[in-house]
Amino acid sequence: MxxxxxxxxxxxxxxxxxxxxxxxxxxxxxxxxxxxxxxxxxxxxxxxxxxxxxxxxxxxxxxxxxxxxxxxxxxxxxxxxxxxxxxxxxxxxxxxxxxxxxxxxxxxxxxxxxxxxxxxxxxxxxxxxxxxxxxxxxxxxxxxxxxxxxxxxxxxxxxxxxxxxxxxxxxxxxxxxxxxxxxxxxxxxxxxxxxxxxxxxxxxxxxxxxxxxxxxxIDDLVAAHRLITGRGPLTDALAPHTVIESRATGRGLTALIRPAGPIAPGWEAAEPSLEDILLAHLRSPDAPALLTPGATARSSASxxxxxxxx
Amino acid sequence: MSASATLRRSSGGRLRGPYWTTVRLHRAILWGALGLVIAAAVVAVALRVSAVVIPEQTDCVGACTDTFLGFDSARAFLGITADYAATALLFLPFLVGAVVAGPVIARELESGTHRLAWTQSASPARWLAAKLTVAAVATTALVLALVGSYQFLRAPVAGTYNQRWVDRGVFEAYGPVLIAYCLLAVAIGALAGLVVRRTLPAMAIAGVVSLSMILAVGSVRWDVFPVRTITGSGTGRMDGTMAIGRDSFLMQSGYVTASGDRLPYNACWQRTRDFDSCPADLNITGWYVDFHPHTHFWWVTFAETAIMLALAAAAAWAAFRLLRRRTV
CATH class of the missing domain: 3.40.50.300 (P-loop containing nucleotide triphosphate hydrolases)
Structure with missing residues (x-):
């Protein structure tokens, strides 16, 4: 087995x-x-x-x-x-x-x-x-x-x-x-x-x-993403992270990111829903792929x- | 109850696994084949009985009136039916090839049910093996039954014109040869169905290929198989053609010249308008008769059956190879 x-x-x-x-x-x-x-x-x-x-x-x-x-x-x-x-x-x-x-x-x-x-x-x-x-x-x-x-x-x-x-x-x-x-x-x-x-x-x-x-x-994938909302200079706030999608909303800017460190102060971070993650990836075909460690092929070619x- | 006990209990001589599936899926075709067998048997018996019960008119003054369904006699109708039946039997490979290629194989691939069949515990190879086995057994039974009816039908006219052992259709309908062609049609059908994957084109291709095999080989059969030759001196060629016996098949006869060349049967007739009366300048020293004695029936039957079964095995092997490549 x-x-x-x-x-x-x-x-x-x-x-x-x-x-x-x-x-x-x-x-x-x-x-x-x-x-x-x-x-x-x-x-x-x-x-x-x-x-x-x-x-x-x-x-x-x-x-x-x-x-x-x-x-x-x-x-x-x-x-x-x-x-x-x-x-x-x-x-x-x-x-x-x-x-x-x-x-x-x-x-x-x-x-x-x-x-x-x-x-x-x-x-x-x-x-x-x-x-x-x-x-x-x-x-x-x-x-x-x-x-x-x-x-x-x-x-x-x-x-x-x-x-x-x-x-x-x-x-x-x-x-x-x-x-x-x-x-x-x-x-x-x-x-x-x-x-x-x-x-x-x-x-x-x-x-x-x-x-x-x-x-x-699904839990790991959700945990690997953050939905952040805020105002201010876009590049500074998002610089270290992988940005899947960002768009203007009524309150300023909303972005789905894969955080690679602490999120800049003044930005509100929330756990995205699975649907948020999927839709963001579907709208951004060029976003980098993400395979969690458990989902990565282990076997060597031989x-x-x-x-x-x- | 253990699995094996379940198997044993419910097997009891009944069909199992892919064989049950194949027979159930193609039940309509098998009933159709049985219907064909019954119809052929009914016709054969009816004609044989008619030929006995309704005697031929022998004491007519001038032409006899038609006495049986517009034919001279019931026996004459039997003879004509036997001639047509021999030809009709040549089309059995067409029927078998088309049915196996289309409804049995290609329809599964066309409608997508192969994705159901090939993802069961029984492997795709067993799926194909069951289809080929059921088709081969059913085909053999069908041909044997039809050939049996045909032989029963033709018994009163056997050996007459168009009903000699060398005649097209008659030769095949003794059994083994026709069975071999139909088994070849089964394998051709399986291969065509897997290659073409669409019902109607697969039926057309397999039917035509299977039919052309039996028609093409039948056209060259007696030319390819080595003849027996008798020769004699003088110009008694006609005596030679008589000497081979009524049961032999005369291929060719003619004259032999002093230089050893062969001249055609009508070389003297063209000059003298008299059979076997030859002008001296032709230098005819003897005659020859090429023929197939009745013993050649067995050799040709054996050789042709063996070749067609070998071709059938090759086509079946190719079908398994193709299936294996198709399904991982």
Whole structure:
């Protein structure tokens, strides 16, 4: 058992072959996700969130760099990973019951039929209904039943709650988090809606332009930033700190900084909300990346290649 | 209950794992294949029974009136049906290749369900292996059943014109050769589905490639396989063509000159308008007949089956390689 759920080093993925210029969905992407975390992967559309999750699910081969999952190559960890793609792929011709049977047949020895059936029953789904006749939200529920029934150590969910109404979202998220807490499952959820996952998660990866721009435990990330407000000469007050974003407000100037020393007197410092931090980074694409020590890839390149060949 | 006990208890001869999944997902196709088998058997039995129950007219004065569905007789209709059936069987590789490439493989990649299938405990390689195995078993059963119906249908007309063992369609429909082509179509379909990843183009490509294999090889089959030759002195070429027996397949016959050259069968006819009556200036010393004796049926069947199965194995190997590269 490893204490690392996902570790990426210099991960890069280019679509369309080397002849096409650009086309990098991920580039120089490195981070470490400790096991047992509930991790939000956020970022604008097209940032590379889905590509990152597909790599962790063993569906894509990196163009460059490496990615290990649960201490091994993704293909070797297939039994311990569960993945729901963004469009919730399910076989339309199967019934709900047959879809769960498929989960049982393809995951022998791991399948928790009672749990999967409970998730479906909670949604008042007709077990004999065909997948093609279900609504988007009902399909999401079946897809989640399928992955939770597998009892994974790492659960990868790409935009999981987008199709759900608020009530179902709350209820399913509750089930998900309860299962994760009970079994120590690491959960990775992507979303482009910042607020959607903030309350459920304790770890954050902000993806932008194919790279990790922020990575770490949410508490650590919040503690690393300060929202300062005040009047006066801008440069003096902010000089030693890393300024993510500054803008004029009614009272003078507000800036989100990563403090690198005491804050100049006369400036009011407050703890920013997670949303403040995320929005400031999204508005300032050139802000330097920040990975907390716990979120930094530890393995050397040779260790990673050993894991790949193993 | 332990996991293995659960497995044993619920297996009980039933399909398991990816095999259950594959059969369930493609149930409609398998029912369709069964329907085809039943339809072919019904037609074969109906025609055989008709040919017995409705006798041919033999004592007509002048032309006989049509007696069976607009045909001379039930037996004549049976013969025509057998001819068409032999041709139709040549299109089975098209059907098999298209179905495997499209609905079985490419549709998963096109609709995205492969991302569900490939992230289960059962690996993508097992996903492909199950698809190939189910397709191969179903295809073999389908071809055997259709070939069985066909042989039952053609029994009364076997060996007649268009129904000899060398004839296109008839040769393949003895069994092994057609099965090998259809298994090749399964592998071509899997490869095309993985390469093209879109249902309709994959079906078209796999179908056409599979069909062109059986049609192209059928066109050169008897030319490529070495012939047996008999020769004799004099100009008794016609005797030679008779001597090879009714069961042999005459490829070519003609004359041999003093210098050892071969002249075509009509070299003398063109000059004398009389078969095997040859002018002296041609210097004909003998004749030759190139033919395939019936024993060549077995050699060609064996060779062609082996080559197509080897090609099928190569295509299946390529499909696994491609899948492996695609999925880490």
């Amino acid at each position: 490893t204490d690392t759920a996902i570790e990426a080093a210099a991960l890069g993925k280019r679509f369309g072959g080397p002849s096409r210029r650009g086309g990098w969905a991920l580039r120089d992407c490195g981070f470490r996700l400790p096991a047992g975390r509930i991790c939000a992967v956020v970022g604008p559309n097209g940032a590379g969130k889905s590509t990152l999750l597909a790599h962790a699910a063993g569906l894509l081969e990196p163009t460059e760099g490496t990615l290990t999952v649960l201490g091994s190559h993704p293909s070797a960890a297939r039994e311990r990973i569960a993945y729901v793609a963004q469009d919730k792929p399910l076989y339309p011709q199967l019934t709900v019951t047959e879809t769960l049977r498929l989960g049982h047949e393809l995951n022998p020895g791991r399948w928790d039929a009672a749990l999967a059936e409970r998730i479906v029953t909670d949604g008042h789904l007709d077990p004999a209904a065909r997948i093609r006749d279900l609504s988007g939200g009902q399909r999401t529920r079946v897809a989640l039943a399928l992955v939770l029934g597998k009892r994974p150590e790492l659960l990868l969910l790409d935009e999981p709650m987008a199709d759900l109404d608020p009530l179902a979202r709350h209820q399913l998220m509750g089930t998900l988090l309860a299962e994760a807490a009970e079994h120590g499952t690491t959960v990775v959820m992507s979303s482009h809606i910042l607020g959607e996952l903030a309350h459920a998660c304790d770890f954050l990866l902000l993806v932008g332009d194919g790279r990790i721009r922020l990575g770490g435990a 260790d990673m290649s050993a894991a790949v060949t193993a």
